[in-house]
Amino acid sequence: MLDICKVHKSFNVGTVNEKKVLRGLNLHLKEGDFVTVIGGNGAGKSTMLNMVAGVYPVDSGKITIGGNDVTKLPEYKRAKFIGRVFQDPMTGTAATMQIEENLALAARRGKSRGLKIGITKAEREHYRELLKTLDLGLEDRLTSKVGLLSGGQRQALTLLMATMNNPQLLLLDEHTAALDPKTALKVLTLSAKIVEENNLTTLMITHNMNDAIKYGNRLIMMNNGRIIFDVSGEEKKKLTTADLLEKFKISAGEELANDRVLLS
Amino acid sequence: MDAIISTLAKIPGALPGAVAQGLIWGIMAIGLYFTYRILEVSDLTVDGSFATGGAVCIVLMLNGFNPWLALLMAFIAGLLCGLVTGLLHTAFGIPAILAGILTQLALYSINLKIIGKSNQSINVDKYDLLVSLRWVKELALKNPLITVAIITVAIIAIFYWFFGTEMGCSIRATGANLAMSRAQGINTNMNKVLGIMVANALVATSGALLSQYQGFADVNMGRGAIVIGLASIIIGEAVFGKIFRNFALQLLSVSFGAVIYYVVVQVVITIGLDANLLKLLSAAVVAVFLAIPHLKSKYFAKPVKVTEDEEEVTENA
Numbered sequence: 001m002l003d004i005c006k007v008h009k010s011f012n013v014g015t016v017n018e019k020k021v022l023r024g025l026n027l028h029l030k031e032g033d034f035v036t037v038i039g040g041n042g043a044g045k046s047t048m049l050n051m052v053a054g055v056y057p058v059d060s061g062k063i064t065i066g067g068n069d070v071t072k073l074p075e076y077k078r079a080k081f082i083g084r085v086f087q088d089p090m091t092g093t094a095a096t097m098q099i100e101e102n103l104a105l106a107a108r109r110g111k112s113r114g115l116k117i118g119i120t121k122a123e124r125e126h127y128r129e130l131l132k133t134l135d136l137g138l139e140d141r142l143t144s145k146v147g148l149l150s151g152g153q154r155q156a157l158t159l160l161m162a163t164m165n166n167p168q169l170l171l172l173d174e175h176t177a178a179l180d181p182k183t184a185l186k187v188l189t190l191s192a193k194i195v196e197e198n199n200l201t202t203l204m205i206t207h208n209m210n211d212a213i214k215y216g217n218r219l220i221m222m223n224n225g226r227i228i229f230d231v232s233g234e235e236k237k238k239l240t241t242a243d244l245l246e247k248f249k250i251s252a253g254e255e256l257a258n259d260r261v262l263l264s
Numbered sequence: 265m266d267a268i269i270s271t272l273a274k275i276p277g278a279l280p281g282a283v284a285q286g287l288i289w290g291i292m293a294i295g296l297y298f299t300y301r302i303l304e305v306s307d308l309t310v311d312g313s314f315a316t317g318g319a320v321c322i323v324l325m326l327n328g329f330n331p332w333l334a335l336l337m338a339f340i341a342g343l344l345c346g347l348v349t350g351l352l353h354t355a356f357g358i359p360a361i362l363a364g365i366l367t368q369l370a371l372y373s374i375n376l377k378i379i380g381k382s383n384q385s386i387n388v389d390k391y392d393l394l395v396s397l398r399w400v401k402e403l404a405l406k407n408p409l410i411t412v413a414i415i416t417v418a419i420i421a422i423f424y425w426f427f428g429t430e431m432g433c434s435i436r437a438t439g440a441n442l443a444m445s446r447a448q449g450i451n452t453n454m455n456k457v458l459g460i461m462v463a464n465a466l467v468a469t470s471g472a473l474l475s476q477y478q479g480f481a482d483v484n485m486g487r488g489a490i491v492i493g494l495a496s497i498i499i500g501e502a503v504f505g506k507i508f509r510n511f512a513l514q515l516l517s518v519s520f521g522a523v524i525y526y527v528v529v530q531v532v533i534t535i536g537l538d539a540n541l542l543k544l545l546s547a548a549v550v551a552v553f554l555a556i557p558h559l560k561s562k563y564f565a566k567p568v569k570v571t572e573d574e575e576e577v578t579e580n581a
Binding site for chain 2 (some may be wrong): 020053075076077079080084086090091092093094095096097101104105106108109110111112113115116117118119161
């Protein structure tokens with residue numbers, strides 16, 4: 001479904017701050033794969049997701065989604081294939097627009113936007129049903145401005161917007177990191193449920209090793225712009241956080257000394 | 265005492281003219297509302313495109329164009345002005361404010377070339393003007409107040425419809441959240457260019473109407489237009505913000521804001537303010553209103569109580 005082939009990316013090239021973030025990254029995802037991604041700060045996790053989404057261009061390499069070469073496509077054109085949820089709950093929704101308007105914008109992802117009416121009556125009913133599945137009471141607040149919602153509610157709404165027209169690929173970039181533990185669990189459970197029900201091919205970055213083990217059918221660990229550990233199926237189910245720390249030590253030749261990873 | 269009374273007695277006679285001017289500038293302010301409030305872009309092109317609209321309209325009418333056609337051509341000229349700024353900003357990565365300033369400066373020369381000199385008058389007796397200050401106090405259909413009011417309502421109606429369409433929603437989203445818009449497949453650069461174009465088209469239309477109304481086009485007529493536009497938006501929001509929630513009414517409040525601005529200006533001038541100080545006064549008023557939200561949040565913010573839930577979260581984290 002997703003093919004990342006020999007992708008290189010550096011930032012601040014030619015300055016003292018030059019940083020090679022991705023060094024010949026290769027990753028292949030089968031249809032229906034739910035892959036969790038872990039790694040220390042600066043490992044290149046977010047950069048990988050941003051490369052796939054087209055936020056900035058690759059230095060070299062090739063990215064295909066469902067057989068379509070998207071390497072040269074601008075971000076807004078790739079959106080046809082991709083649903084995204086960001087780390088910051090403010091990023092995924094338009095605060096000054098209504099809940100139903102946000103959903104209608106997402107419903108038209110990958111379609112041309114003409115002079116037809118922005119939201120039809122039938123859509124509105126459909127959105128009400130969709131919002132009911134979130135179980136947050138949002139179905140009665142279709143015309144509320146999204147800016148009035150809490151971070152967790154906004155993240156749940158973003159998740160709905162990202163998945164409502166079954167994207168070929170779902171990218172979750174630490175989408176629960178900014179939420180309190182209770183809400184984070186709720187959003188994460190919801191994510192897993194939606195992914196499973198729609199059999200979505202998913203890449204999820206997380207700082208929480210337990211979550212990385214608990215969710216998905218495959219886990220990859222990144223360090224220094226490369227994948228250093230890749231495990232799936234039965235083997236992944238048996239993993240413990242101690243195993244992961246040990247694996248990191250062996251593969252990277254250093255301790256995974258990252259407070260956020262250790263504490264979570 | 266008599267002097268004061270005789271001064272005040274002049275005010276009612278000056279009001280129709282002030283309202284007409286306000287309505288005309290209101291169209292310009294609605295255009296500015298598009299970029300400033302909806303797209304969240306500060307577009308300074310308007311100081312130039314306002315005069316471009318006036319210049320194109322007057323020169324074409326002098327060359328025998330139908331006044332409505334001349335107005336349409338001014339609209340198109342405004343679209344082109346916006347296109348230049350939009351492309352400088354999106355395709356060439358120049359910050360929006362600077363892109364607008366560059367276009368505005370370039371337009372000064374272009375406007376001089378269009379008119380051929382710095383000022384061109386048009387005779388109301390020889391040409392069939394759509395609006396003219398000559399009829400502003402007459403109870404007749406050709407009263408400019410009626411024409412401009414109809415045009416304003418038509419523009420608001422079109423905007424109201426447009427921002428409810430798929431394309432209109434995507435433009436609003438572009439202004440609200442760029443990252444989200446792109447993630448939802450919206451071509452944000454195209455939307456910005458389109459928005460800046462339409463905004464300047466309205467600004468040029470307003471300039472065309474004003475030059476017909478006053479009977480001349482002048483290369484300097486747009487100087488400070490952005491401040492007048494911002495003042496109109498701010499006054500409109502301050503006066504009608506609490507009662508006008510609907511989008512169409514918000515646009516109407518911008519138009520009303522411009523009317524209030526010109527009525528106030530007319531009154532202070534009639535009372536005896538030195539007209540040369542007018543731009544200083546306008547700038548000061550806009551600066552104060554723009555500063556208020558910032559100062560309010562900085563010095564008068566109410567402390568937020570920490571609830572038990574939040575304390576719990578902090579402990580967990």
